[in-house]
Amino acid sequence: MAMSTPDIAISNPPSDSISSLAFSSKADYLAVGSWDNSVRVYEISPQGQSQGRAMYSHQAPVLSVCWNEASSRIFSGGVDNTGLMFDVGTGQATQVAQHDGPVKVVKWVNTPNAGVLVTGSWDKTIKYWDLRTPSPIATVTLPERCYTLDAHYPLMVVGTAERHVQLFDLAKSTTPYKTIVSPLRRQTRVITCCHPSDKTGFAVGSIEGRVAFQYIEEKNRSYDYSFRCHRQDSKPNNKDQSLVYSVNDINFHPVHGTFSTCGSDGTIHFWDKDARMRLKSFDPAPAPIACSTFNRNGSMFAYAVSYNWHKGFPGMTKENPNKLMLHAVKDEEVRKRAPARR
Structure with missing residues (x-):
């Protein structure tokens, strides 16, 4: 009977509890949200070797991460009541969402016309964001x-x-x-x-x-x-x-x-x-x-x-x-x- 290959630990993990994981849909890049306020991005080889590629930070613990369909952007939500967008090409993070309580979930939703970012919060709302405008296009209580x-x-x-x-x-x-x-x-x-x-x-x-x-x-x-x-x-x-x-x-x-x-x-x-x-x-x-x-x-x-x-x-x-x-x-x-x- 063949021996199973042991699981591999990714080097240089976050320094505090890990809250959310999301793989890119285009390549083996893994976004990791943590209670140390950070979002880290690792490149994973087919053999399981890992290398850190990027990192950006919230002002408080990160609770959720996701990618857009093109895998050109990463979104994250945190206890600082904000949603951030990280541009993979430029390496810049900008705020794209705001709530009155911690942002528990971020989710990129592909629609027939253009994708939208959905954020769900402990403030008892979800908001839809068109990244071309600073205000939510809809809010649901x-x-x-x-x-x-x-x-x-x-x-x-x-x-x-x-x-x-x-x-x-x-x-x-x-x-x-x-x-x-x-x-x-x-x-x-x-x-x-x-x-x-x-x-x-x-x-x-x-x-x-x-x-x-x-x-x-x-x-x-x-x-x-x-x-x-x-x-x-x-x-x-x-x-x-x-x-x-x-x-x-x-x-x-x-x-x-x-x-x-x-x-x-x-x-x-x-x-x-x-x-x-x-x-x-x-x-x-x-x-x-x-x-x-x-x-x-x-x-x-x-x-x-x-x-x-x-x-x-x-x-x-x-x-x-x-x-x-x-x-x-x-x-x-x-x-x-x-x-x-x-």
């Missing part, structure tokens, strides 16, 4: 603080505090057409739209170690389901008592449409949504997996072993590792399986 947001045009899904989930059809309106309650009973941690070829639904991850798939059309609602993950039995042979951990990130493989979850229990799993089975489990890390992402062709998977501030300041000790890791993805780890016969 949310029922609560924005915790998570994802979009594959025309679908956009926003998750807020108090388990509200709002659905948007961006081809028709900048305002939500439906508000539902999360199918999970505890606080929403992450929402991720299904693979771009599958605009029928989205995944929700919560702090209680559960993931749910929710379909938009009523005709598909019979396919909704949820499952437990990122849990540990607190006592041997006792399945009724479990330690429950947050699901921190969900990412879909760009080729196969299978997906990953990572959690505060320090584990990562790859799953097949349709066969409803686990494809791979990583060995547990000594700290939470705060965030993760696949590169453009799914050959690399980046993840952060990092304290995610779930226990506040008292939980931040010198013993907490802060690592940025790369996993070389094998096809058999992410390829869909035939559904089991019943």
Whole structure:
């Protein structure tokens, strides 16, 4: 049996907890947002070697990063209530968004005419930004603080505090057409739209170690389901008592449409949504997996072993590792399986 290649640590990671990861869609450049106020950009070789290429800073911790479709610009949002744009060509960072509270999520949304930047904030709003104008082109008041947001045009899904989930059809309106309650009973941690070829639904991850798939059309609602993950039995042979951990990130493989979850229990799993089975489990890390992402062709998977501030300041000790890791993805780890016969 062939030995698996160990995951590779990226050299010179951020000096504080890592909050967000995003690969370019054009080349293997990785943008990394951190609680040390920085956004760093690494170039990753096919062999997994890394080299720092750029860095810029907010005035407070960075919570979210993303690229535009052309990969010519990086966007970031932070606790300084601002959204910044970094021009890869000039190396200059400029402010392009402003909120009255921390910017929890930035997302570049491709539209038929031109892309727009969407920012979601703890000030209970999301704003749409045309980069040619200094003011938002639209502002939507949310029922609560924005915790998570994802979009594959025309679908956009926003998750807020108090388990509200709002659905948007961006081809028709900048305002939500439906508000539902999360199918999970505890606080929403992450929402991720299904693979771009599958605009029928989205995944929700919560702090209680559960993931749910929710379909938009009523005709598909019979396919909704949820499952437990990122849990540990607190006592041997006792399945009724479990330690429950947050699901921190969900990412879909760009080729196969299978997906990953990572959690505060320090584990990562790859799953097949349709066969409803686990494809791979990583060995547990000594700290939470705060965030993760696949590169453009799914050959690399980046993840952060990092304290995610779930226990506040008292939980931040010198013993907490802060690592940025790369996993070389094998096809058999992410390829869909035939559904089991019943």
